[in-house]
Amino acid sequence: MLRRPGWLPLLLLLILIALVVWFYLNPAQSPQNLPSPAPSAEAPAPDHGPVAASDAACGDNLYQGARPDLPGKLAQGLVSVCYQGYASASSPISRTPMWSAEHLTPGRIAQARATERASAFYPEPSLDADMRGELADYRRSGLDRGHLSPSGDMPGHEEQRQSFSLANIAPQNSQLNRGPWSDLESHLRDYVQSKGEIWVVTGVLFLGETINTTPDGRVMVPSSFWKAVLVPGRGALVFVAPNKDGGRIDRVSLADFTQRTGITPFPRLDAPSQTQIVLGDF
Amino acid sequence: MESFKAFDAAQAITLGDLTLESDESQLALYGKLTLLADAASQERLDHLIALLTQARADLAAAIARGDTPDPGPDKPLPSVKNPFA
Numbered sequence: 001m002l003r004r005p006g007w008l009p010l011l012l013l014l015i016l017i018a019l020v021v022w023f024y025l026n027p028a029q030s031p032q033n034l035p036s037p038a039p040s041a042e043a044p045a046p047d048h049g050p051v052a053a054s055d056a057a058c059g060d061n062l063y064q065g066a067r068p069d070l071p072g073k074l075a076q077g078l079v080s081v082c083y084q085g086y087a088s089a090s091s092p093i094s095r096t097p098m099w100s101a102e103h104l105t106p107g108r109i110a111q112a113r114a115t116e117r118a119s120a121f122y123p124e125p126s127l128d129a130d131m132r133g134e135l136a137d138y139r140r141s142g143l144d145r146g147h148l149s150p151s152g153d154m155p156g157h158e159e160q161r162q163s164f165s166l167a168n169i170a171p172q173n174s175q176l177n178r179g180p181w182s183d184l185e186s187h188l189r190d191y192v193q194s195k196g197e198i199w200v201v202t203g204v205l206f207l208g209e210t211i212n213t214t215p216d217g218r219v220m221v222p223s224s225f226w227k228a229v230l231v232p233g234r235g236a237l238v239f240v241a242p243n244k245d246g247g248r249i250d251r252v253s254l255a256d257f258t259q260r261t262g263i264t265p266f267p268r269l270d271a272p273s274q275t276q277i278v279l280g281d282f
Numbered sequence: 283m284e285s286f287k288a289f290d291a292a293q294a295i296t297l298g299d300l301t302l303e304s305d306e307s308q309l310a311l312y313g314k315l316t317l318l319a320d321a322a323s324q325e326r327l328d329h330l331i332a333l334l335t336q337a338r339a340d341l342a343a344a345i346a347r348g349d350t351p352d353p354g355p356d357k358p359l360p361s362v363k364n365p366f367a
Contacts, residue, residue, distance in 0.1 A: 073366045093365050116329060118286045118295035135292055140307070142354035151296055152313070160296070178312035186299045186314060206366040212359040221359065 058087035060103045063199040063230055064268035068099050071262030074206075079127060081167040085159030086149035088167050090124065092131030094211075094220035096170040099203035099265070100148035104192045111155035113189070119160050121145055124167035133166040137214045143221065146172025148202040150185040170204050171214060171221045175245045181225065184239055184249060188229065191281065199230040201265040205240075228254065228265035235276030236266065253277045288337040289344035295333065297326055302333060307353040309337055 058067070058080070067089065070078070078089040078098060088100035123134050138145055148168050154160040162168075172181070192198055204222035212221040222243050230236040238257040241249040255275040258264050266274075286295040286302065294303040300315035315330070317323040344350045 113298050116295065116297050116326070118293065120291055120293040138292070138305075140351055140353070140355050141359065144303075144310075145292060151294065152299055152301070164294070174310070178310055182299075182301070182313050189299065206364055209364055209367060210361040211364045211366075212361050215355050215359065217360050217362070220362070 058082040058101075061085075061087040061101045063101075063103075063266045066266070066268045068101065068201050068203070069264040069267045070098060074098055074263070077131075079131070081124060081126060081165070083159070083162040083165070083168075085154045085162055086168060088148065090127055090132065090167050092128075094204075094206065094222075095131060095133045095137070095218055096204060096220060096222065097148055097167055099201050099263075100168050101199070101201045102149045102153060103197065103199050104153060104188070105197045106193050108155045109153065109189045109192045112153055115156060115160070117151070117154070117157055117160040119151065119164040121164045121166065121169065124165045127167065133169065133219045135166075137216055137219045138171065139215075141171060141214045142174070143171040143214070144174045144177040145169045146177045146181070146225070148204075148225075149200075152185060152189065170225075171219055171243075172225065173243050173245060173247065176225070176241055176243060176247055180247075180249050181241060184227065187282070188227075195231075195281065197232065199232075199266065200227060202227045203263065203265070204243075205261060226257070226261075226263075228257065229278075229282075230266050230269065230273075231278050231281065234281065235273055235278040236269065237278050237282065238265070251277075251282070286333055286336070288340035289350060290340070297330060297333075300330075302337070304337075305353075307351045309341070 058065070059082070061082070067080070067087070074091070077092045079092070081088045081090060086100050086102045088097040090096070091098050121135060124132050146169060147163060148170060149163055151160055151163045154163050188198065188200065203226050205224040205226060206220060207223040211223065213219060214221065224240055224242050227239045228236060229239070236254045238252050238254055239249050240252060240257070241247050253275055254265065254269070258274070286293065288304040288309040289306060290304065292305040294301055298315050300311065300313040303310045315326070317327055
């Protein structure tokens with residue numbers, strides 16, 4: 001019978017310890033540890049990217065955390081984009097946002113009005129290039145890059161810059177954008193500062209048998225813009241304007257708007273408030 | 283002071299409810315600006331004057347270059363069958 005040397009267990013123990021230490025210092029690479037691919041030249045990694053597009057991340061911009069309900073065709077393929085200052089949903093068909101939502105408070109508006117900010121428009125980096133609008137699409141279109149959630153509502157430099165993403169922009173008639181629509185946005189800021197918080201959803205409509213596009217045919221030009229305003233405890237109202245010269249802004253109840261368009265801007269609003277109009281406030 | 287260059291890349295600057303918005307072909311001023319008799323308003327007015335002075339220089343440069351495109355299309359916008367109808 002062979003005699004086992006007395007030092008063998010000690011040697012095996014040392015080898016085991018060495019292996020444990022080696023594995024500890026050289027873990028297998030998990031997908032999270034793999035190096036990130038270099039950003040492409042077409043879409044450089046922005047320092048102003050959106051937060052994760054979950055309902056929670058859209059946070060306070062959505063009334064009771066609910067996204068607007070859109071009927072089937074308008075909702076087709078929508079991609080959520082959530083920023084600090086607004087939450088929006090982009091259509092790969094029109095290459096515009098369908099809606100953009102924000103929560104306006106007196107503090108936010110006071111801060112926005114006190115801050116002077118310059119920003120440049122940019123294509124939304126979180127969307128595929130095929131399904132988003134590009135700056136070149138608007139060139140020589142005669143149309144403004146119309147904000148859905150206005151830059152004037154944005155309380156700081158970062159939010160302002162985010163509002164210039166084309167995920168918040170649709171082709172808008174310049175007379176409407178610079179005239180009555182701008183006045184409406186300003187009026188709502190006045191209202192918030194004097195009366196208190198509101199929730200706002202601004203969106204676009206595509207009505208009629210045909211739709212205009214930008215000169216390169218990539219981005220569809222909305223036939224109308226709408227802005228739904230919810231005043232907590234008082235009711236709501238929707239402003240609707242045709243996207244053309246001299247277009248006037250009509251006011252309708254949420255119920256009428258939903259009946260005509262199939263769009264429910266504030267799905268978690270109770271039924272009585274859907275029909276309650278706050279015309280006197282505006 | 284925020285930088286703003288008129289007749290260049292599409293950009294905008296906001297002072298209160300007044301917006302200066304520009305791209306390669308045009309500069310638009312719209313909205314409203316209320317100034318009170320206080321130091322903050324004086325500073326804002328100084329900023330606006332500086333922006334407009336710079337815009338005048340940008341405009342002169344654009345005219346000198348002679349390559350500023352028209353803002354509008356040279357033919358009616360194309361149209362497509364409404365995919366949402």
